[in-house]
Amino acid sequence: MVYFAIGDEDTVLGFGMAGVAGRIAKNADDAKAALGEALSAPDIGIIIMTERCADLIRSEVDAYMFSVRFPLIVEIPDRTGSAPGRPGIRELANAAIGISV
Amino acid sequence: MRNLAPTKTNLLKLKEELSFAELGKDLLDQKRGILVTELLALEDQAVSYEKSVKEALAKAFETLEDAVLAIGKLQVLSLSSAVNMDASIKLGQRKVMGVSLPVVDTAFTDRAPYFSALGADFRVDLAVKGFREALGLMGRFAELKVSITRLATETHKTIRKVNALEKIAIPELEQTISHIAGRLEESERDIFVLMKMVKDRLAAAETEA
Numbered sequence: 001m002v003y004f005a006i007g008d009e010d011t012v013l014g015f016g017m018a019g020v021a022g023r024i025a026k027n028a029d030d031a032k033a034a035l036g037e038a039l040s041a042p043d044i045g046i047i048i049m050t051e052r053c054a055d056l057i058r059s060e061v062d063a064y065m066f067s068v069r070f071p072l073i074v075e076i077p078d079r080t081g082s083a084p085g086r087p088g089i090r091e092l093a094n095a096a097i098g099i100s101v
Numbered sequence: 102m103r104n105l106a107p108t109k110t111n112l113l114k115l116k117e118e119l120s121f122a123e124l125g126k127d128l129l130d131q132k133r134g135i136l137v138t139e140l141l142a143l144e145d146q147a148v149s150y151e152k153s154v155k156e157a158l159a160k161a162f163e164t165l166e167d168a169v170l171a172i173g174k175l176q177v178l179s180l181s182s183a184v185n186m187d188a189s190i191k192l193g194q195r196k197v198m199g200v201s202l203p204v205v206d207t208a209f210t211d212r213a214p215y216f217s218a219l220g221a222d223f224r225v226d227l228a229v230k231g232f233r234e235a236l237g238l239m240g241r242f243a244e245l246k247v248s249i250t251r252l253a254t255e256t257h258k259t260i261r262k263v264n265a266l267e268k269i270a271i272p273e274l275e276q277t278i279s280h281i282a283g284r285l286e287e288s289e290r291d292i293f294v295l296m297k298m299v300k301d302r303l304a305a306a307e308t309e310a
Contacts, residue, residue: 001190003236013178014165017225018232019186045190046205046243065250070192072203074243077155079162089151089249093144096253097137098260 001045004071006034007053010079015048022048028056035060044071050078051086103277107284115281119274126266129259132198136256139197140249147245154235154242161231168224180225185212188236200255202248207240209233 005015005022012022023034031053038047054061054075061073087095105111168177191206211233 001192003188003190003239010162010165013174013181014161014228014232015236016178017165017181017184017229018236019184019188020236045192046240048239048243065247066254070203072192072205072243072247074239074246076158076239079166081159082155089147089246090144092253093140093249096256096260097140 001071002043003046003048004038004041004044005048006031006038007048007050007076008078011048011050011076020048025053025056031056032060035064039064039071047071047073049073049075051075051082052078102273102280105277105281107281107288109285112278112281112285115274115278119271119278122266122271122274126263126271129263129266133256133259133263135198136200136252136259140252140256143245143249143252147242147249150238150242150245154238157231157235157238161228161235164224164228164231168222168228171224172222177225177228180216181229183216184229186210186233190240197252198255200251202251203244205240205244207237209237 003015003020005012005020006025007022008026009024012024015022023030023037025031025034035047035049035057038044049061054073061075065073105115165177187210189208189210191208193204193206194201195204196202
C-alpha cells in the first residue's frame with residue numbers, strides 16, 4: 001500500500017520528493033476527479049489531502065470518511081497553515097462527548 | 102403516553118417492553134462509557150501528533166520554498182522526480198464496540214543518493230528530508246485522526262440513543278403502565294361493589310320471599 005497526495009502544487013511537489021505520487025487539484029472538479037482516481041486505485045492506502053482541497057468537496061470527503069474502511073483520508077494544512085477557526089481534534093472529540101472546556 | 106386499551110394483556114406486554122428498554126439502556130450506557138474512555142485515550146496522543154505534524158509540515162514547506170527560490174521550481178521538480186524512495190504502508194484494523202479503527206504501519210525503503218551533487222542544491226536535500234519526516238508522522242496521524250472521527254460519531258450516536266431511551270421511551274412506558282394499572286384497579290373495585298350490591302339484593306329478595 002502507498003500514499004497518495006491531493007492538493008496544491010507545492011504540497012504535491014513536496015510529497016513527491018518523499019516518493020508519494022499525487023494530483024494537483026485547483027478546483028472542486030479537479031479534486032473530485034483526483035479523489036475518484038485515488039479511491040479506485042487498489043494499492044493506495046492513505047490519501048493525503050490539503051484542508052483547502054478537502055473543503056472544496058467536503059460532502060464527498062465526509063461521506064467517505066464514515067462509510068468505507070480503506071483507504072484513509074487525512075487532511076493536512078497546506079503551506080499557508082490551517083484556516084483560522086477550523087476545529088481541531090480536541091474540539092471534535094469534546095463535541096462528541098458533549099463537554100466544553 | 103400511549104393510547105392502549107387498559108387490559109391485562111397490554112399491561113404485561115408493556116412491562117416486558119419496559120424491562121427490555123431498561124436492559125438496552127444499560128448496555129448502551131456501558132458502550133458509551135467504553136467509547137468515551139477510548140476516545141479520551143486517543144485524544145491526547147492525537148493532539149500531540151497533530152501538533153508535531155503541523156510543525157514538521159511547516160518546516161518542510163519552508164525548506165521547499167528555500168529550494169525553489171535557490172534553483173527554481175522546474176529544477177526542483179526534475180530533481181524530485183529522481184528521488185527514489187518508497188513509503189509502504191501496512192493497514193490493519195481493530196474493533197472497539199463495533200467501530201472499526203485502522204492501524205497503520207509505515208515502512209520506508211530509501212535508495213539514496215538520488216541525484217548527483219552537481220547541479221543540485223543542499224536545500225533540495227533539506228526539503229526531501231523535511232517531507233520525509235512529515236510523511237513518517239503521517240501514517241500514525243492518519244490512524245489516530247480517522248479513529249477519532251469514527252469514535253466521535255459513534256459516541257455521539259450512542260449518547261443520543263441513551264438519551265432517547267432514558268428521557269423519552271422509558272418515562273413514556275412507565276406512564277402508560279401506571280395508567281393501565283390504575284384503570285385495571287379501578288374496574289376491579291367497580292366490579293367488587295357491583296357484586297356486593299347484587300349479593301345484597303339477592304339476600305333481600307330471599308328474606309322477602
